[in-house]
Amino acid sequence: MPQQYQTTLQRDVTFEGVGLHTGAHSRVVLAPAPQGTGLRIRVGGGAFRPLTAETVVETVRATTIAVGEQRVSTVEHLLSAVLGMGVDNLAISVDGPEIPVLDGSAKVFAEGIAEAGVLPQSAPRRRLVAIAPVYYRDGDRLLIVLPAASFRVRFTVDFEQPVGSQYFAAEIEPEFYRREVAPARTFGWLHEVEALRERGLAQGGTLDNAVVYDKNGPVNELRFPEEAVRHKVLDLVGDFALLGAYPQCEVVSFKSGHKLHALAVADLRRTLTSEDSAVANT
Numbered sequence: 001m002p003q004q005y006q007t008t009l010q011r012d013v014t015f016e017g018v019g020l021h022t023g024a025h026s027r028v029v030l031a032p033a034p035q036g037t038g039l040r041i042r043v044g045g046g047a048f049r050p051l052t053a054e055t056v057v058e059t060v061r062a063t064t065i066a067v068g069e070q071r072v073s074t075v076e077h078l079l080s081a082v083l084g085m086g087v088d089n090l091a092i093s094v095d096g097p098e099i100p101v102l103d104g105s106a107k108v109f110a111e112g113i114a115e116a117g118v119l120p121q122s123a124p125r126r127r128l129v130a131i132a133p134v135y136y137r138d139g140d141r142l143l144i145v146l147p148a149a150s151f152r153v154r155f156t157v158d159f160e161q162p163v164g165s166q167y168f169a170a171e172i173e174p175e176f177y178r179r180e181v182a183p184a185r186t187f188g189w190l191h192e193v194e195a196l197r198e199r200g201l202a203q204g205g206t207l208d209n210a211v212v213y214d215k216n217g218p219v220n221e222l223r224f225p226e227e228a229v230r231h232k233v234l235d236l237v238g239d240f241a242l243l244g245a246y247p248q249c250e251v252v253s254f255k256s257g258h259k260l261h262a263l264a265v266a267d268l269r270r271t272l273t274s275e276d277s278a279v280a281n282t
């Protein structure tokens with residue numbers, strides 16, 4: 001049974017480090033926020049704006065959002081920890097062009113949130129309740145949203161070897177999320193790293209913040225045998241944080257990524273009809 005009431009943090013928490021793609025140093029502060037305000041974000045001391053699916057401007061390799069004139073990339077790991085740890089209302093201040101990559105997972109974000117403490121508020125939690133199946137498709141990528149009592153994800157990936165096919169299923173609630181999902185790191189292939197760098201991406205990428213595979217297997221030690229698919233679940237949770245409500249549904253994914261998640265979340269948001277709960281109806 002998911003929590004019934006909205007939550008925020010008990011105190012501020014700050015994260016600092018370099019961005020995976022730009023290599024630039026950045027800082028992000030999460031601060032408590034009043035009930036009913038949802039997730040709001042500001043960049044460089046500007047005005048706070050709602051952080052929802054409408055702010056997404058780019059979904060290649062990471063999710064990038066526009067905040068007024070500014071852009072912030074790689075928001076999905078931070079937002080994954082926010083939804084995974086069950087935080088509804090938050091004022092997020094960012095200094096820099098990208099959210100820090102830290103260890104390439106959401107572990108530091110989830111632990112920071114847990115240490116700051118999650119505070120229940122008095123208003124009922126805003127939910128998006130799926131009442132009928134709906135699916136989204138992009139070539140061989142598929143995302144199905146089904147009715148469920150709580151937010152669940154079942155994910156299948158089908159990569160080239162040595163990652164191969166992997167499957168992971170999870171109910172996204174704070175204890176499980178923090179232990180089994182948040183520590184799964186982003187990953188890539190050694191032969192792609194040069195190509196990425198030529199495109200100006202992965203400038204901050206090292207073996208300390210990503211799992212790198214060569215043709216024989218992972219170059220660094222894995223945290224879970226199926227760490228890659230767990231990271232895909234982590235990314236999906238981050239993209240669903242832009243729903244602006246608790247996703248009371250089961251999401252079944254085959255090979256989905258940021259682009260398909262953004263499309264689904266934008267569509268699901270259009271079905272939100274009331275302040276405190278809503279229905280996905282197709």
Ligand SMILES: [Zn+2]
Binds near residue numbers: 076077231235
């Ligand atoms: Zn990721």
